[in-house]
Amino acid sequence: MPSTNVNIRMDIETKKEAEKLFDSLGIRMTTAINIFLKQAIKEQGIPFIISTRSSNIDLLKQKQEVSEADENIKKS
Structure with missing residues (x-):
């Protein structure tokens, strides 16, 4: 499936904490965001x-x- 880039803004501390969490889970932030978006689509709402x-x-x-x-x- 073709992909696209998405740019988002967040505070630095949130980004650092999220990266640390996702690193401990063995995934990248891009993967975590894609998981969130796919689950939101599946549930047709915030998951x-x-x-x-x-x-x-x-x-x-x-x-x-x-x-x-x-x-x-x-x-x-």
Whole structure:
């Protein structure tokens, strides 16, 4: 498949931390971004909950609510 270049801006510290993380996972930042984009396309949305809450329990509840809402929409 042909490829294209995408330029993004981010703060230096975020880039450094992300590169360190992805390096520890054995992948490049380009690969990580492609994984994110493919998952977003597959789910037709952001592939994680965006929230002001930081508790994992709250995130799990929100994910369940989204899943239930999806099911209700599909039933309609």
